[in-house]
Amino acid sequence: MASGNTNPARIIQGQKTKLTRAAHGITYDKARDLILASEPLAAAIVTFPAGAHGEVAPLRVLQGPKTQLHRPFQLEVDDVHKELVVADSVSSRILFYRWDASGNTPPLRYIGGPKTGMYGGVIGVAVDPVRNIVVGTASDQHHRGAIFVFDRRASGDVAPLGVITGPHTGIKSLWHVAVYNGKIFAVAFNSGYFPPYDRGGFAPTPGCTGPPKPWLAPIGFIGVWNLTDKGDVPPRAYIRGAASDLLHPASIALDPPDGELFTGDGGRNGVFAFQVPQLLGVPGQGGLGSGQLNDTWSR
Amino acid sequence: MKVIRPNKYGVGIALGTALLAVAAWAALAANPSPARSRAAAETDFAKLFAGIPGGDIQPCRALLDMYPEFNGVAVDPKNNVVLFSDTNLKSLLIYRRTAGSVDSPGVTRPLAQIMGPATYISFAAGVALDPVHKQIYAGENDIGDDVAAFPYGANGDYAARVLATPHEVYGIGISQKFNQMALAIEHDEELIFFRLGAHGAEPPLREIRGDNTGLADPHGVYWDDPHDEIFVANHGNWARGAWDPDYQGGGHYQPPSITVFSADDRGNVKPQRTIQGSKTRMDWPAGVSVDDQRNEVAVANMASNAITVYKRTANGNVAPIREIKGPHTGITTPMGVAFDPVNHELWVANFGHTGLVFDSDANGDARPKRIIRNAPKGTAIAGFGNPMAMAYDSKRDELLVPN
Numbered sequence: 001m002a003s004g005n006t007n008p009a010r011i012i013q014g015q016k017t018k019l020t021r022a023a024h025g026i027t028y029d030k031a032r033d034l035i036l037a038s039e040p041l042a043a044a045i046v047t048f049p050a051g052a053h054g055e056v057a058p059l060r061v062l063q064g065p066k067t068q069l070h071r072p073f074q075l076e077v078d079d080v081h082k083e084l085v086v087a088d089s090v091s092s093r094i095l096f097y098r099w100d101a102s103g104n105t106p107p108l109r110y111i112g113g114p115k116t117g118m119y120g121g122v123i124g125v126a127v128d129p130v131r132n133i134v135v136g137t138a139s140d141q142h143h144r145g146a147i148f149v150f151d152r153r154a155s156g157d158v159a160p161l162g163v164i165t166g167p168h169t170g171i172k173s174l175w176h177v178a179v180y181n182g183k184i185f186a187v188a189f190n191s192g193y194f195p196p197y198d199r200g201g202f203a204p205t206p207g208c209t210g211p212p213k214p215w216l217a218p219i220g221f222i223g224v225w226n227l228t229d230k231g232d233v234p235p236r237a238y239i240r241g242a243a244s245d246l247l248h249p250a251s252i253a254l255d256p257p258d259g260e261l262f263t264g265d266g267g268r269n270g271v272f273a274f275q276v277p278q279l280l281g282v283p284g285q286g287g288l289g290s291g292q293l294n295d296t297w298s299r
Numbered sequence: 300m301k302v303i304r305p306n307k308y309g310v311g312i313a314l315g316t317a318l319l320a321v322a323a324w325a326a327l328a329a330n331p332s333p334a335r336s337r338a339a340a341e342t343d344f345a346k347l348f349a350g351i352p353g354g355d356i357q358p359c360r361a362l363l364d365m366y367p368e369f370n371g372v373a374v375d376p377k378n379n380v381v382l383f384s385d386t387n388l389k390s391l392l393i394y395r396r397t398a399g400s401v402d403s404p405g406v407t408r409p410l411a412q413i414m415g416p417a418t419y420i421s422f423a424a425g426v427a428l429d430p431v432h433k434q435i436y437a438g439e440n441d442i443g444d445d446v447a448a449f450p451y452g453a454n455g456d457y458a459a460r461v462l463a464t465p466h467e468v469y470g471i472g473i474s475q476k477f478n479q480m481a482l483a484i485e486h487d488e489e490l491i492f493f494r495l496g497a498h499g500a501e502p503p504l505r506e507i508r509g510d511n512t513g514l515a516d517p518h519g520v521y522w523d524d525p526h527d528e529i530f531v532a533n534h535g536n537w538a539r540g541a542w543d544p545d546y547q548g549g550g551h552y553q554p555p556s557i558t559v560f561s562a563d564d565r566g567n568v569k570p571q572r573t574i575q576g577s578k579t580r581m582d583w584p585a586g587v588s589v590d591d592q593r594n595e596v597a598v599a600n601m602a603s604n605a606i607t608v609y610k611r612t613a614n615g616n617v618a619p620i621r622e623i624k625g626p627h628t629g630i631t632t633p634m635g636v637a638f639d640p641v642n643h644e645l646w647v648a649n650f651g652h653t654g655l656v657f658d659s660d661a662n663g664d665a666r667p668k669r670i671i672r673n674a675p676k677g678t679a680i681a682g683f684g685n686p687m688a689m690a691y692d693s694k695r696d697e698l699l700v701p702n
Contacts, residue, residue: 003360007679009697014602015582018552020516020536021485021684022441022467023701028690035690037701041486041516043538043550050692055582055602065549070540071486074688090544104549170347175687196444196500200542201465201487204500211419211445211463218344224353234351240344241355248442251689253698260359262698264686266442269387270363271686271698274356 014055018046024123025087029077029099034059038072038086045072045086047102064104068095073123074176078152080129083108087136089121094136094150111150113157117141118148124177124187127152133161133227135184137174140165143194145174147186149227164225166232172218175250181281183236184225187263191248192217220248222263224279237279245272256280324380324393324410324452364681366674367392367412370634371426371437371470371586372648376641378430378451380410383635383648384423384437385673386684390414391423391437391449392673396642399656399669404676415456419447422685425470425519425586426635427480429495438468438482441685446471446482448498460498465491470520470587472529477562479504481529483517486541490517490531490560509567513558519587519599519635526611527562528571530596532584555581557598557609576616580607586648590638593659595620597645599633606636606647623647625664629655632682644668651680 002009013019018039025038033050044063048056062084063069070090077084077099084097093112097105111134112118120139127134132152140146146165150158164184165171175189196208223235239261240246247267254261259277264270348354367385369392374381379396391413398407413435414420421442428435433451444466447459467485474480478495489508493501508514516536522529538550556575560568574581574596586599594611605624609617623630623645635648638659647655647667654671684702691698 002362004362005364005366005679005681006362008682008700011682013583015535015555019701020534021702024688026688026690026699026701028692028699030693033694035692035699037688039536039550040541041534041536041538041550042552043540044552050694063550063552065547067549068547069549070544070546071538071542090540090542092544168347170344176689191442193442195466196463197465199544201484201489201491202506203502204463208463208500210499211439211443211461213416213419221344234348235353236351237353238348238351239353239356240348243355243357245358245361250685250687251700253689253691255691255693257693262689262691264683264689264700266685266687268363269389269683269685270361270681271683271689271700272358272362273360275359276356279353 010053012048012052012054012056016055016057018042018044018058018061025072025074027076031079036075036077036084038075040071040073040089043067043069043071045069045075045084060100060102062097062101062103062105066104066106068093068107068110071121074125076125076127078127078129085125085127085134087122087125089123092118092121092138094122094125094134109155111154111156111158115157115159116148117146117160117163123175126177126179128179128227131182131227133179135177135179137177137186139173145171145188147174147177147184147225162228162230164229164231164233168232168234170221170223170234170238176252178252178254179227180254180256182227183279184227185252185254185261186223186225187249187252188220188223189248189250189266190218190220191267220246222249222252222261239274239276254280324454362681364679364683366652366678368651368680368682369648369654369673370424370650372635372637372646372654373426373428374637374639374646375428375430376639378433380428380451381646381654382426382428382435383654384426386422386424388414389420389422391420391426391435394671399654399671401667401670406673406675407671411454413449413453413455413457417456417458419443419445419459419461425468425483427471427473429473431475432495436471436473436480438464438471440467440469446480462493462497463500469518470532472520472522474522474524474562476524481520481522483520483531485516485518486538488514488517488537488539490514490520490529505565507560507564507566507568511567511569513556513570513573515553515556518585521587521589522562523589523591525591529560529562530587530589531558531560532587532598533558534583555584557584557587557596572612572614574609574613574615574617578616578618580605580619580622586633586635588636588638590640590659592640597636597638599636599647601632601634601650604630604632606630606633606645621660621662623657623661623663623665627664627666629653629667629670650682652678
């Protein structure tokens with residue numbers, strides 16, 4: 001991977017691509033060598049060949065009233081069950097489609113409703129197709145960031161298998177998430193953001209005295225939990241602090257064979273790579289800096 | 300940072316002039332307020348995470364641009380200053396209007412750089428200058444939901460006069476005649492209006508929104524006071540469901556456009572004119588500006604690396620009367636554009652390290668008259684705009700980062 005300040009290797013952009021700003025979800029479908037990206041400003045999912053370059057039209061566009069897409073964010077392809085899983089930040093649902101869904105196509109099922117406990121919009125989603133688990137990041141009813149764990153096969157308004165939330169988690173707000181080898185890698189954005197305007201931008205919310213202060217929130221972190229963790233529990237490992245250079249991390253990607261974890265930071269406007277093979281179950285060195293990682297997972 | 304050429308007398312004169320300009324800018328503002336501290340809001344993570352593996356681990360690699368990246372641009376020929384927003388370092392940069400050189404590869408010295416916690420600048424896109432009241436306006440497109448205002452002369456971590464807004468402000472247009480500002484709100488598909496000088500949670504005065512307006516992911520805004528019109532650049536993405544959970548109609552794409560409203564319009568009104576169609580050659584139109592003396596409207600097309608210029612009264616599927624594009628122009632991912640009708644110049648903000656100045660009637664593969672650099676010539680441009688999503692392509696060993 002490149003380092004320092006470097007030009008990108010490729011750029012996909014332009015009117016024909018149907019990409020929009022604020023695209024808060026992208027995934028690589030390894031089995032079919034495709035890129036899928038969520039377009040919240042158009043309520044769409046677009047698919048490209050992974051080697052695409054320049055102003056190219058997408059292979060597929062998933063869009064329309066039947067899709068139930070409102071403001072899609074993180075998404076992932078489940079290679080085992082051939083499904084596309086999408087977090088929707090306005091409907092507070094996790095939506096499941098055929099992996100090659102296109103046009104005005106309804107979802108196969110969704111997880112959403114009061115019993116799920118997911119409020120304030122689902123931002124992140126990740127799937128463990130072997131353990132049949134799907135993980136979503138959202139806010140709970142107390143406006144706290146929370147990690148919700150569901151049976152992947154669940155449908156409708158169902159209770160989660162577990163929820164990780166509370167003051168001991170260190171989580172204020174969450175963004176994206178990844179799962180690997182029985183672990184949840186959640187990105188605690190922790191920006192302290194709270195919209196001053198009501199949904200739709202009609203008027204300030206009652207009691208609002210001004211905009212959020214973007215610089216006073218605690219620094220974010222990447223936290224690692226087991227899929228079986230529940231309640232107000234701290235992470236089993238984390239990356240945070242001045243040496244990490246992280247301010248408000250948001251996105252995450254894993255490269256297990258190389259023992260690497262990548263994160264994009266909205267506060268720093270940069271991308272960072274960490275060598276953490278112990279977290280990914282890969283033999284090798286890791287734990288640079290003042291922090292030391294070990295394999296102690298028991299409590 | 301040096302804009303000075305290596306000449307014995309030139310160095311002295313140029314340095315002295317630069318210092319005087321900086322001092323003159325600073326004299327316009329009162330002393331800035333103390334910066335707010337993150338430490339005051341930081342919880343005791345050390346105790347919370349004591350004994351947990353991991354912690355303060357250094358990254359093995361980091362992709363970062365250490366220089367500003369320009370986005371919006373505004374010019375004030377009355378007071379001879381130009382303003383750029385910087386989404387990378389989260390700052391505003393102010394230069395003398397005559398700054399820059401086509402020959403110098405070095406960084407152009409700004410009069411001021413407004414940056415820091417007290418400024419509320421977190422991802423400023425559109426900017427505007429008020430030459431009468433000598434005020435700077437910057438709209439926050441992400442992270443923050445506000446318009447931050449500063450007096451001329453502000454520098455460093457200057458405490459903003461800040462106004463709460465809906466999420467995702469892009470363009471700002473101001474009117475002396477109405478004493479108002481118009482903000483384009485991308486995902487609400489609206490123009491929202493506030494009093495100039497509004498702050499805190501002061502409510503809006505009116506809005507233009509609805510299916511008849513043609514607003515679709517609105518970006519740049521220009522308020523043409525002499526003709527009582529407001530111009531808006533639209534990318535064409537539409538999704539009411541992005542803010543309305545009860546809306547079941549799905550989203551759609553429409554062609555990019557410039558929609559023109561009467562300055563006193565409100566509600567679900569049709570635009571007075573719409574420039575839209577394949578002949579227009581628009582491609583992700585971001586910035587828009589009007590020259591009310593030449594009666595022309597210029598559009599910054601970020602995806603086609605071009606500035607397209609139309610008659611101010613153009614309507615429908617019309618071709619541009621001029622298009623500034625080509626390798627000699629230096630135009631690359633232009634996000635902002637601003638006419639200076641007094642000095643007959645056209646400013647372009649590239650998303651990256653250069654601001655360009657052309658003659659107002661420039662056409663084709665024209666060379667710029669001046670170049671403002673915020674980084675040494677040839678500096679790479681990582682081009683991140685809030686990397687809030689990412690994927691890893693294991694086949695190509697590449698990271699995919701949408702912006």
